[in-house]
Amino acid sequence: MSLAGVVDRYSERDSPVHRADARAKVPAAFAYILAISATREADWAALGLLAVPVLAVVFASRLGPWFVLRRTFLALPFVLAAVPLVFTRPGETVFTLPLLGWTASDEGIRAVATILGKSWLSVVVAVLLVSATPMVEILRALRWLRLPRILVATIFFTYRYFFVIGEEAQRMLRARDSRSARLPGQRGGGTVLWRARIAGHMAGSLFVRSLERSERVYAAMQARGYRGDHIFLADPPLPAAHLVGASAFVACAVLVQIGVRW
């Protein structure tokens, strides 16, 4: 897979979700995630109801449920950090791990299931946002929302130079592989330790070169008048219909959270 395919999550489609203005989508996505996080422990009804508008947007986006589902797996490793809670929460013992002797409590399982459900639903919302909005539009929206310029600039440059540095790493790996030859009848390849040292050298030299590049890039930016802010072209007017749609989406979540507490 090409590097751009791994990092750039935008997926070009034509759908109402894609067409919606990022200045409506970004705050709506954040607000929705905030609403999801307000779900009480083991409130399965709330989680289920919160999933309905999200599912509707998944279908409206024409990204395909499979595509969205696959992308949510990316966040899985982070979510797994919650799993130890199964064993640390006090409560009634449900089962005991053989060998280790750790006991899982019903309270713990409930807590972890809630965390998994909430995180996964939040990740779906985030995946929807980044798959249906080009990165630069998200950044523009963040700046428009008055997010501190240093944060926006950091995100922007991370995004911009990730590709440059990634491709640099890829070229170095190619150059190394080109010189990784074997002679017939010779046990080559070196020891694990030696190969690890080579990999370390490569990482080090990539770091030094990135640092040097950043100095050159910064000098070139200053030469063009950069003073710390990324200046976007003037924003086009924000259509009211987009705001209404985004607000309706968030309103669903707020109503669910109020409704289940009634």
Added chain:
Amino acid sequence: MTQVDAPALDVQDLRFAYPDGTQALHGISLRVEPGEKIALIGPNGSGKSTFLLNLNGIFRSTGGSVRVFGETLDDRTLGSIRAKVGLLFSNPDDQLFSPTVLEDVSYGPLHMGLPRDEVLARARDALAAVGMQEFEARAPHHLSLGQKKRVAIATVLSMGTPLIALDEPTANLDPRSRRELIELLDRLRLTVIVATHDLALVADSLPRTVVLDGGRVIADRPSVDVLNDADLLFAHGLEPLSLHGHPHA
């Protein structure tokens, strides 16, 4: 597996597409005899570098075949093909990753599993061949571009490959570094393939020229012919040397 009378390189109908679906090579066939020195010219994006990266299996073709000294490139022969084809990357920074010049030049022979004495002997010979023996303890990122290029060539020479492919070896070099590099190329008793925009280098050192454009071979003729065919050159993003006032054209 090396056959004595086999061509150094025998490429048949080589096709290559990038993972995003872009077709970069549309069926390239090329035969190079041992000891030949050939130029690969063509505009940016014509497929020159892609072609070179196919020769040692860094890129895997989507059709056709590559044979190096009689050995067909496939998963099984990857290692031994790389012991036959040395590749010089256009940016020496991509090639040099070790803390010192000597370690970098030793990488190839060390990976082949050669004994330490021979590795050192090969590395020092290679550095001497490019005139960089004084620099063996230096860090590659402290060298000038011309010096880096020479060290990068040494990293390939130390492997003792019978064929070397160089991508833009003279790009960005000052005239003296460029002259030294050309003299070095002339001294090499190897099969050499050079992808370049430097037509003066072609005129001086490379008797045969292959013109590549849009991933296809447009012409494969003696360099003198190609360099004097102004129409052909203009049609493929190049310019005859006479426009630069070069005496050879």
